[in-house]
């Protein structure tokens with residue numbers, strides 16, 4: 001392979017050792033933010049060793065949130081971290097799974113592209129991985145490549161072998177390897193232990209990879225003797241043993257890693273200049289998050305409330321919105337299946353804003369609609385996202401417009417003509433497949449109605465937001481709803497689809513068919529979330 005022309009990009013590979021969930025993603029994202037703050041153009045990608053072709057069909061219970069990119073890829077939630085930290089949009093190319101790799105190698109084999117040769121992990125799978133890494137990094141000065149899983153996992157081996165080959169193709173000075181490990185503190189000995197790190201570095205070396213940096217997750221500070229000892233055993237320099245303590249807020253991690261000089265040392269090892277870092281924005285974010293002026297309680301009424309990871313972007317978007325509002329958010333997750341009209345007052349006591357997030361399936365919808373009704377009738381700020389918007393429309397149909405059999409097509413059989421499907425498949429979708437139709441995925445434009453809440457919050461009339469849903473508002477109900485006080489304030493004009501609904505006689509009742517949380521960033525909080533929190537503070 002000849003990669004020469006693309007080799008202008010410098011590479012930072014990130015692996016993880018000892019245990020999973022050590023925060024590789026956060027390290028990658030934070031380092032990306034730091035390098036960007038020094039003026040470099042940075043991209044980040046994730047290679048996941050599992051065999052699913054994409055995480056779209058994986059249960060949120062197992063895998064956390066599905067993050068959607070502008071181009072409509074359903075990706076791992078780490079891509080959300082990356083976008084939030086580096087502030088640029090990523091694409092399908094930045095989320096690679098072993099499933100995709102094998103899928104494309106096997107389909108090439110079926111087409112005869114390997115001319116009858118034996119198709120093997122090395123070089124066919126590894127070449128496919130290398131090509132994808134190179135493709136995703138094009139046009140950037142620095143590409144950060146996170147390898148999912150933990151070193152030692154069987155399924156991660158082809159990815160690590162591809163990294164080994166790439167590093168040698170790239171030649172010295174053009175790539176670095178950062179190994180993120182866990183350093184336990186043993187109370188009885190009163191000591192941090194480096195042995196697990198040593199073993200995981202040994203494992204890396206066995207497959208031909210020598211890390212340049214060790215990012216050590218630990219509860220206690222790393223002292224000089226720990227750094228020296230670990231450096232000696234792992235063949236790195238003591239200053240490249242980087243401390244990564246648990247942070248009060250994740251947005252402090254870039255500043256912490258900067259204090260440890262990770263970004264400066266990384267640039268030096270990549271033979272790049274070290275221009276000054278502009279960290280003003282990050283410092284402001286952290287100061288605001290740590291010194292809020294007051295507090296407000298917001299309820300998230302959903303199905304996966306036990307697993308906060310499945311609402312990751314949503315949670316972060318709320319945190320971002322708390323920054324300009326200078327408020328601490330007490331976010332109360334309420335399981336919609338626990339909601340009954342009797343318990344409502346108790347469950348939502350002292351709640352100043354109610355948010356119903358996206359979701360799928362009929363489970364728990366009645367509870368969500370009871371919460372929406374409560375917000376509507378008691379004039380509590382309400383923010384409905386995707387399913388939350390659809391349910392707000394159904395609740396309105398039932399309790400305001402008097403359509404008692406209002407439902408979503410999602411809950412009834414395709415040929416059930418008795419039900420009033422306020423939320424339905426659009427005609428083109430019905431022809432598409434027998435079951436369900438296709439999903440609307442990725443960015444779509446939306447025209448806002450002048451002087452609506454949405455228009456006031458966005459301060460623009462044309463916006464673009466990301467989608468991930470199958471069903472739409474049924475336009476046959478539009479004029480009836482309008483008569484009863486609903487405002488259709490956002491429309492996707494090309495197909496005349498409803499994107500935003502609002503209520504006239506309510507301080508802040510907004511339902512959106514898209515997922516605004518995917519585009520919120522700490523340095524640029526999303527206007528609708530900012531508006532929702534502002535309204536909640538006034539409630």
Ligand code: GLN
Pocket residue numbers: 357358359360361385386387388390410468469470471472
């Ligand atoms: N279940 C709904 C649909 O498919 C909403 C999806 C969502 O909230 N992401 O249209």
